[in-house]
Structures are given as structure tokens and as C-alpha cells.
Amino acid sequence: MVIETRRCSGCQACSVACKAEFDVPLGHTRSWVETIEKGNYPAVSVNFLPRLCNHCRHPACVDVCPTGATFKRSADGIVDIDPDVCIGCKYCLLACPYDARFINPLTGSADKCSFCLHRISQGVEPSCVNTCPGKARIFGDVNDPKSEISRVLATNPVSVLRPGMGTEPQVYYIAADNYDEHFRERGWHVNVATHRRQKERR
Amino acid sequence: MYNRRNFLKLGALAAAATAGLSGGALTAVHELPIRGGKDFSPKTGKPRAAIPSSCWNCVTRCPSMGYVEDGRLVKIEGHPKSIRSEGVMCAKGQAGINQVYDPDRVLYPMRRVGKRGEGKWKKISWDDALSEIAGRLKKLRDEGRPEKFAFHYGRMKSSSSKLIKSLFLANYGTGTIGNHTSICEGGKWTAQELTWGGHYDNWDFDNTKYVLNFGSNVLEAHTNHIPTAHRLLWAMAERGVKMVTFDVRMSNTAAKSTEWVPVTPGTDLAVVLAMCNVVMSEDLYAGEGEKFLKYCKATNAHDATTGEKISALKIHLAQYTPRWAEKISGVPADKIRSIAREFATTKPACVINYRGSVAHYNGNDTERAIQMLASITGNIDNPGGRCKAVGAKWKYPKGPKNKPKSRKLKIMDGPKGAAALPTHHMSHNALKMIKDGSAGRPDVYMWYCYTPVYANGEVQENIDILKDESLIPFTVCVNPFYDESAALADIILPDATYLERWDYEDMVSPNQVAEYAIRQPLVKPLGESRDFGDVCIELADRMGFPLGVKSKEEFVQKSCDMTPGVKEAGGFEYMKEHGVWHDPDAKPRYFSYKKVVDPSKYQKDGVILDEATGVYWNWKKAKVKSEEEALAKGYAHTKKAYTGYVGQKIGNVVYSGFKPDKVNKSGYMEFYSTIMEEKGFPPLPTWTAIPEHQTMNKGEMILTTYKVAVQIHSRSANCKWLSEIYNDNPAWINPASAETNGIGDGDRIRVKSHIGEIEAIAKVTPCVVPGVIAISHHCGHWEYGRYASGKKAPFADDDPDYAGKWWSGAGTHPNWIIPNAPDPVNGQLRFMDTVVSVTRI
Amino acid sequence: MVEHLNWGLPVIGYLFLAGVGAGALTVSSSVLLRGGGGGFGGRHFKIARYGAFIAPFPIMIGAAMLILELGSFEAGNYLRFLNLFTTINLSPMSIGSWLLMGCLGASLLYAYTFWPDGAEPGDEMEKYRRGLAWVCVPLGISVAVYTGVLLGAMPARPFWNSPVLPMLFLLSAISTGIAVIMLTQTLLHKKSTTEEEHRTHHESGYILTATDLMLICFEVVGIFLFLMFAHLTVGDVKYAVSAILPGGDMASMFWFWVLLVGLVIPGALEMIYVFPRLINHREFAAPAYVEYVVPVAILAGGFMLRYIVVVVGQITGPVGI
Ligand SMILES: Nc1nc2c(c(=O)[nH]1)N[C@H]1C(S)=C(S)[C@@H](COP(=O)(O)OP(=O)(O)OC[C@H]3O[C@@H](n4cnc5c(=O)[nH]c(N)nc54)[C@H](O)[C@@H]3O)O[C@H]1N2
Ligand SMILES: Nc1nc2c(c(=O)[nH]1)N[C@H]1C(S)=C(S)[C@@H](COP(=O)(O)OP(=O)(O)OC[C@H]3O[C@@H](n4cnc5c(=O)[nH]c(N)nc54)[C@H](O)[C@@H]3O)O[C@H]1N2
Ligand code: SF4
Ligand code: SF4
Ligand code: SF4
């Protein structure tokens, strides 16, 4: 998936689409949006950073999973979870550098964005992509050179989140603002907020 | 000691080894997936039943697709075939599900026991409820006092409005009808009626090259939100369209704009006038603007030449220099100049504005000035400009022929003289007027899709009045939910939610091609809830004036089967299956005013030329006795003459021009308004300062209120998925103001206006203009169920998910301290003008 | 803050107890094998015996706590945790669980060899005992190490992602293992009847204390290295470790409990009594209160080390996005 942040207005339609699609219990999120507010009046900017599981090429979550409940699909590289195998040890929650996972209280198993496997396997685009008013989310097969997403990747400067983690995310960002509250020392007002239960970025 | 790399390899191995465990299909994802229209259960993989309908969570009413699994509504998406929404949907629309299954929903008719507002209720049968209500109403009607039945609605549109207002209320005979328009955008509409006639401006983002925005939060709110918002985002991303946003705070719209220009509250008018000054003084009107002036009225003479108009404008605007405007608005003169030039020289360009520039003391002229700015740059009703809205034109069963002459209590337009031209009323003063009593008091006060105590200013006063049984003997609330106002009713009639109703819809198309849509139930109404449309039909039967339809469904069905276009496409059956229809051959409608009127239209009997205005009008339609009387009174001074408008004579051609509505204006785009003049206001858009802002003491601030992308007014706070995202609304304060008032980020503060005070939490942020305190709408509920206020309704059900509710507070509601003060011209509630003092607690 | 912890007290308790158990087991079996004083337990057979009996319990209790914390268990799928043993992969937790099971099994058998009342060096159980001891030492050590690896495996948790951590946990494990043995010995030790017994008691005490002192010194070095490495790096780890450096969220806790209570105090007390014996061969005689204070302090310190490490690891994370 590619997320074109310049097209994102922080409307949260994706968050709710995802919530509804999977009836995600209150307090948990597969998809969320961060708001990055920075600068000093009147030179201020607000940027939005939609977040979800990166379906990493080297998924830290898979590395640590003791049961194999979390696995990377060889067919398409999607990182999936088998809730019937998962014991809920939370190891993957800690291993994921993107805080993309949670324990679903209903199943007791780890849960996260599944790239809407149940839709895409039937040829329908993911719910969050479908609803996005800005068309900020582009989904497709990066291995298919003819696909829209390959074109976008090829013709734009893209980045991934926390590349230092060696996970090689498969969710790419265009014009992502990676400014962080740690940079406050530079004397700017910086405020990164999410609307998840865990208010701050993790 | 610990080698990640080969650990990874083996990790992958392990994954491969266990891949077999996968439940989901292993088919790889290749060709690009199709856009929506289908959904499947994530658990079983089975398709979910897809039913086309229409959203109603906000006034925009986007066509939607509902998905039902085992009889339960589980998902709502945009309608992939809609030319308005183009298949996308906002967060609010999708959370509508939460309303159907709101555990605090009212599912049975309720009668209060104990004192009004005490919160004690008794479940009663529909029969009891309706016989009591019909009994009281019939008595009033039979005694010839139908006006004693006051009906007050909030959002009541298209088929609901026709059935309830044009059929039920009209045949009942009461004219004591209030709305929420004067707390909404009524001021904007009046100002448009004064300039270009019928209201609603559509912004043609598909074709524009430049957007200039005064106080519209189009990417978060707006009356035609999703259909316009997504187009604007695409235009900016794909065509590099520039947008400059004037706002008193950094809205998401400002955030996405090429530039956010902070402006002092209530001073957009000064900026706009200065921009007009630049356009005129630098002759930037030349070309498109000059051509368009032919259709404008800029002097009191209706037949002035373009040259005369230009000099008149130049003279009037000379005083409004950018320097002058800088002193008032805080916007640097150079910025005003450069933006004005850019706007005037980029063609086509679109100037947009909403409540931010309108909900003020000087809102009426701000809207008129903006119409003028668009006109002199030739950006009116043109591709890429500010266009006359196009919407669906439904036919509907008109019901009984001989309607009684309606009678009304004059309580909806505010006290005498409060507003000169309240063409959309001043209903926010309705309860005040009832208390005052001089215009009489209703025996029955019924409200629908409306929350008088939460939505208006002066919350406390409205609560006190509504509670007082001596002022209003009998109150009925029609509502699926237990909101702050329902708590003050004598009887609550449980309405079906919009996801359980029938309707046809007609909302504005962003692309100037009308779209016809219907709303059909996605699930059966829960409990005993009933569509109020059906209830009105039964009430009419009980009172002995049948409306000619058996149900709302039949009303919608007949409308589909009698509306040209829809009918040919297959009528009701087609609409049920497809949800939306538009004429595939229809061309986008622009320049409607340029249409030359066929002589047969104005040379026929009854149509006369009004020499004073150049208007051809049909005095018969205006219900004048004789042609003599018509000629004697003249077009301008004949009551409702505008209903007979035929065309505008310009030179010696008759154009359809800008058709008037609500007031007898000419067929010109009027900057020079004789109507305003006769009401004692300057005829041309003229700067007026906001009185109370001129006498502020040091440290005092201006309170602003706004909407956010994930909530709708008071109504969506019971949507758990939305309130989980937005459940708190700290007060935005600029660091500079925070310092002068000794306030730190996160401090509890007291915000005090002359009518009361509230407590809030301070959010010190550079995203707001110094001297402004911005508190959003939507929060601070004290009823409306557990997800809104943490308080369950008296007859609540339960919801396992409630255990996961992790937020506690409910935020603050600013309306406790916002006075119900009107714009002196149009009566619009001045939401953004309140002066407050802010102190740390 | 606590709301953010995916791993809470149960896991912390588990890490601590597994350490104690593994430590006790290692100590017991190594004393048995190389205890001096006449081979295979010899005079210190008693210590070995205490250790052997103690070891299984913390391990079992810890494991139980762990299972209680599992999401699946909380959601009512009480047996799903068995999936842990349907596969083995390179997840530290997978390996760890198998190790733990092995360790638990071995320790139980090992304990059984000490069961008979007359159990003494050279009895008929001897060869099993010895054989098991050879197994228990590596098992004990690897379990102790794995508790550190479990945490260290994740770049996403910079605070834990340090090679020093497993070493630290190993040292602390053995030291706490010794501590429980000391404690039991002191608790169970009645006024020694014979002069001989009396001396043995003190001798064993000396062995334990001396070893422990050494471990404590290593631990101090370990912690120093841990902090130094972290401090000298940049970015994530540096930000993370600042949580326990002066001014950090958990600094005071760390310095008071882990360093002062867990290491300095017991270390100091131990020195007072070890050095005389070591340098001028005086008789090792620690007063009763020391025999209580020292082990308790060490155990407390050991627990707090796990607590602080586990918490800080979770409240800190990668910097920037
Ligand atoms: N999400 C959402 N969408 C909605 C609604 C909703 O409740 N929620 N409601 C619908 C309805 S009924 C309506 S009427 C529309 C309203 O749509 P809008 O009028 O666009 O929305 P508002 O938030 O009322 O006001 C817009 C902006 O005016 C700014 N403002 C305040 N004072 C000033 C000023 O003096 N000058 C300038 N330039 N700006 C100022 C505020 O900061 C705010 O950002 O939205 C519709 N759409
Ligand atoms: N501070 C502040 N106040 C504002 C605004 C603001 O921006 N800031 N915006 C103003 C604007 S633009 C407007 S339009 C008004 C809106 O004012 P209202 O129209 O009164 O507010 P809503 O929340 O849209 O709806 C009112 C009530 O309708 C009920 N309701 C919801 N669904 C249904 C239904 O299906 N059937 C029936 N019968 N009832 C239903 C709910 O109980 C809700 O409380 O608020 C105004 N008030
Ligand atoms: S739906 Fe699209 S535009 Fe809205 S927040 Fe999500 S990504 Fe951004
Ligand atoms: S983002 Fe996290 S959960 Fe998703 S694949 Fe990467 S590591 Fe795993
Ligand atoms: S929680 Fe489930 S998925 Fe995550 S590591 Fe444990 S077993 Fe694997």
C-alpha cells in the first residue's frame, strides 16, 4: 500500500471504515491517524499520518511468535494471524516497532490490519482504501509492474516508517512528516497526537 | 551474541512452515481490486447483502451502500455509482450503524411521570400516545386555533419535508413552524437571495484553478461536505490547484491549504472589500469581470451602463484600501494585494465561504461582498467558479386540494425590529418569544430532528422555558434518542433512524448535474419505533383529513413513479435496486442567467414590465387583484411579487437572469440592493464593525466555535466509533494570549461571557489567532446516552462493547455562554462574535 | 503509563522466579559436583539438598503466572497455551518454553534423588543424582540466560536490545538462587549440636557468601557496561536508557532498589565477613541478622531489576517515525 499524505485531510474515514469492517472493540485500532502540529505562530503546519500494519518484508512480529500463529503468506507477503493458534502471549505486540498490534478481547488473540484479506481475496479493495475521500491510499500488487501502485512507487519519492528497524515495511509513504516530539529541543512547538486510547505516538 | 540476520531467515522458515495454518484463502492479490459495491464477512468470507440507500448523518445526504449480515446492519460505504460522492464516504456516515444499535435509544412511546424534566418515564402504547396528541391537536383545529400547535424542526429535507410540512402541517392549518436555519446558514441564504436569488452556491472544484476561502471548513464540515471535499482534495493533488484559507484557527482545511491566513474574527468583510478595491482600482475586472457586470446591478438605476457601474464601484470601494483593511483584520496589506491579484488573474477561480464569515453581526454584507468579488472577476455560475446549485427536482403527491388558510403565531421571527429581513426566520428566539408572550403562546410545542436546548445559544434560559409547564402546557419530542431536549418532553415519540426510513433525496450536485437518490430501510425499525412521516399520516387520518397516501413508502414510491426521468428509468423499482439515477445525457448547468427568455413567455396575458426595475412579472401568480393595482404598487412593493418573476430586461433583450426568491429583487446580480436601502441599510456592501469587539477590555477574548470532521452537531455523540475518536474539546488558545492571561497548557479555565460561564481545559497552541478562544461544537453533553455523556438513558439497554469505553470526560459545550443574538439584517445567530474573559481556575 | 504495559506483574514475576529457580538449581548442582570438601556434595551436601528442593517451585509458580497473563487464557481458552508445544521455532519464547519444561522436569527428578530421609553423599541415588546434576547445570544456566534473551530479541524495544542484558539476568539469577538457599539454610538451621556441624554451617555460609560477593561484583560491572554502551550509542537506545539515568522516569527507583538495596548493601555486608576469612583466615562467622538481611536484600534487588527493566523497556521505544 502507498499512502499519499498530501492527499490526506485527517478525516478519519479510514479509521471508522476499519472499525466497522471488523467490528473492532472500543479501545483498539487496526487503523489510525496521527496529527503532527508544529511550528510557531503564524508559521505553523499540521500534517496527517495514517497508520496501519506495514506487512513488513522482515516482520519482527513473525520472528518472535512462538506458535507460528503470526506468519507471512508466501503467496502475497501479507502478514496474517491465525486466531485459533495464537495464545495471546503479546510477544509480537512488543516486537512490532509500529505498535500495530493488540490483543482482541473477544478472541484473546493478537489482532491487526489484515490488508482486508477477506475482501482483496475476492477482488474488492480494502475498506479503508474504498472510503478514503482523498484517494490517499493506493493499494495493489507491488510485484506487478503494470499496477497503479508500481507506477506511483516508481514516479514519486517514497519513504517507509522507522527504516532503522530493519523490517522493510510494505506500506510506503509519500511526503510523510517524520517530525517527532523528541525534536522539541530545536525550540519548535511540536505536538503529535493520535485519537487512540494510547494518545501519544508509540 | 545474537545474530538477527540468520534469525530472520529462520523466522521466515518458521513462517513458511506454519503458513499452512492459515484460515484465509491463499490466493495471491494480483489485478487491481474493484472499487466497492461488495463486502464480505471477515469471519465466514460470505458476501454481505448490499442495499443502496442514502446517508443522513449530516445534511449532505450522500448516496450510500448498506451491508447486512444475519439481519444486522454491519457496514456502510459510499455508493460506488453516485456522481456526487463518487463512492467515498466520511467517518460520520459509516458510524451511522452505532445510531441504530445505540443502547440508549428510545424504542417505545414514552410519557413522563412526575415533573417535567425529572427523568421519570412510563412506556405507553402508540395508540395512547397518538390519541392524546390527536385529541389535543384536533381540539385546537376545530376551535379555529391551529396556530396554537407550534412545530419546530431541525433537519427536515426532501420527501420528509414535503410530507410533514407541505401535506400534514399545511392541511392541519398551522403556520407556527420553526426551523434551525437561523442557527445554521440562514444568513448566507438571505444574503444570496438579496444578490442572486435562490440560495445555495456550488463550488466547481472539478474545473477551478484557484480557491479562495473565507471561513469554510469544507474538508471537515460543509453543507455538501463529501461531494465537494473529495473533489477539492483531488483538484489540489492532481491539478496542483492552489487554495488560500482565511480562518481564525488552523482547521484541517487550513492545514491542507497552500496557505493559511489568520484573520481577526468578524473582519473578513474588510479583507474582501479591500480585495474588491484592488480588483477595481487595478482594473483587474477587465475581461470576464467586465463582461459579467452587464448582468449586475451596481447603482440604483436598473439600466446603468457597464461604464457607470464600474465608476460607481470604484467610488464606493476607494475607501477600502488594503492598508485600511490591515488595521482592522490584522492581515498584511501586501498579502491582501497579492492574493487579490492572484485570484483575479487566475481563471477560472472560485471564492468559497461559510459560517466562519457569515455567523457574525456583519455576516450579511460579508456574503454580499463575496458575491461581488466573484462577480467582478467573472467567476459566477461558470465552469470552475461559484455556481448556482443544481439539485434533483422531484414531483410528489400533493395531497388534498383545498388546504385551509394557515394561521400562525409570530414567534419565529424574533422580537419586532430584531432582524430586518429574516427570510429564514429567527427561530433561535422562539422560546424567548414564548416566554415574552406578547405574540401569544402555543398550547402544543412539538419538535422533530432538533434539540432546542443544545443547538441554540443561552442553553440555561431555553431549559428553564421548556421546563416551565405554565409557559408551554404540552411538549412532544420526536426522536430516536434521549437527548437533552427529549429529557424535557411530556411525550417522546420514537422515530425510526434514517437507516430504517424511506425518503427521496435531492441534495446539490457538485458537478452541476442533478442526481436523484432514495433512502430505503437497511433494517426494520427497532422496537416500536416508527418513521414520523407515517405517524403524521396516521395523525391526519385520526383528525379526519387524510393525506392521500397510506405510508411514507407509498409517498416515495409515487414520487419515483411520477418524476420525469426517474419514471422512464423504471421508477420506484429501479430506485430500490440502484439507489441513484441521473440523466446520462445531461450537460453540466452553467450560465443559467444568460438564457434569453422566449417572447411568448413575457408577452402573454398577466405578464407586465416593471419600469422601475426592468423586471417582467406575472401579477396573477403574485395573487394581485388587477393589473392596475399591480402597476400602481409596482413589482418591488407587491407582496410576493417575486413568485411571478418571468425575466429581466437588459438593453432590449429579456434574460432569465438571476431568478429572485423570498424577496422582490430584480433579475440582476445585485450588489446595489434597493431592498437593503429601503430597510435603512447601505445598498452596497459596506464595512460595519462588530459592536462588542470595539469595546473589549484588555485580556478579553473572542469565542469561536467550529465543527470537526468526525462529529455532527449534537447528534453523533452517541456513535461510539466517533466519540472514541473525538470525545473531548479543549479550548484552543494562542501562546501569546495564554501568557497575558497566565494560562498554561492543560490548565482548567473559566470562560465567562455576559450571560454565563463554563469551565474548560486550555490547549495552548499556535494553531489559533491571538485573542481568540476556539471551543468546538459537539461535546459537553449531559444526556444523549452513555457514549456521549457517560450517562445512560432512563430506559437503556446494554452493550457489551461499553466495557471497552476508555474515555471518561465529555468535554465542554460553548452554547451555555453564547447569546442568541441575531445579525441585524437576516437574523442569523452570531455564533462567532461572543466576547469572553478567560481565567485560570 | 501502566495502561500501556503489555507485559505486567505476572511476566515480571515469572522472569524473576524462573531466574531464582534456575539459579538455585545451578548452584545446587554445581555445589554437588564441585562443592569441595570431599567431592560430590561432601560437607556441603546440605546446601545442594536445599537448592534441589527449592528449585522446582519458583519455576512452576512462574510458569503458572505466565499462563494466567496470556490473552487466550483471559478470553477463556484455557488450554490454547498448549499451542506453545505444538511447534518449535527460533522464537526465544518457543525455545525458552521448551528449555523451561526441560529444566522443570530435570529439577523435579533431581530433587527426587534427594528425597529419602537418609539421603547422603555416596548413597544408592548417588549416580542418578550426579548424572542429573550434569544436566541441570547447563539447563539452569540457559533458562537464566533465556529470560534475558527473551527481552533482548527486539529492536523495537531499544532498552532491552542489549547483549549485556542476558548476562545481567544470568548473574542476577544465580545470585538470587544463592540468596534463597542462604535464606532457607538460615531458617532451617537449628542451634548446631556438634562443633563439627557448626563449622560446616559456617563453611557453607562462607562458600555461598563468597560466591555471591563475586557475582555481585560482576553484576555491578554488568550494569556499568549496560549503561555505558547505551549511553555511548545514539538515538533510540540513548533515549531509552535515559529513563533510568538521573532525571529519568524510573531513575530513583533503579538506583535505590537495584543498586543500593540489591547490590551495594548486601555486597558491603558480605565483604565485612568474607575478607577476614579470606585474608587472615579467621573463622567465618556472620551474625544472624546478616544471614537474613543479605539474602532478602538480594532477592528484593533481583525482583526490582526485572521490574524496572521490563517496565522501562515498554515505556520507551524507537524515536521518530
Ligand atoms: N463534520 C461535520 N460536517 C458538517 C456538520 C457537522 O456538524 N459536522 N454540519 C453541517 C452543517 S448543518 C453546516 S451548516 C455546515 C457548516 O460548515 P462550515 O460553516 O464550514 O463549518 P463551521 O465549523 O460551522 O465554521 C467554519 C469555520 O469558520 C471558522 N471561523 C470562525 N470565525 C471566523 C471568522 O471570523 N473568520 C473566518 N474566516 N473564519 C472563522 C471556524 O474556525 C471554522 O473552521 O457543515 C455541515 N457539515
Ligand atoms: N456551538 C455551536 N453550536 C452550533 C453549531 C456550531 O458550529 N457550534 N452549528 C449550528 C448549526 S450549523 C446547526 S445546523 C445546528 C444543528 O442543530 P440541530 O439540528 O438541533 O442538531 P442535530 O444534532 O443535527 O440534531 C438535533 C437532534 O436530532 C435528533 N435526531 C437525530 N437523528 C434523528 C432522527 O432520525 N429523527 C429524529 N426525529 N430526530 C433525530 C438528535 O437527538 C439530535 O439531538 O446547530 C447549530 N449549533
Ligand atoms: S480516509 Fe484518507 S484522507 Fe481520511 S484520514 Fe484516512 S487516509 Fe486520510
Ligand atoms: S508492522 Fe508490525 S505487525 Fe505489521 S508486519 Fe511489521 S512488525 Fe509485524
Ligand atoms: S500473541 Fe499470538 S501471534 Fe503474537 S506472538 Fe504470541 S502467539 Fe504469536
Ligand code: SF4
Ligand atoms: S486494510 Fe483493512 S484491515 Fe487494514 S487498515 Fe485498511 S481497513 Fe483496516
Ligand code: SF4
Ligand atoms: S458527508 Fe454527511 S451525508 Fe455524506 S457521508 Fe458524511 S455524514 Fe453522511
Ligand SMILES: [Mo]
Ligand atoms: Mo447547519
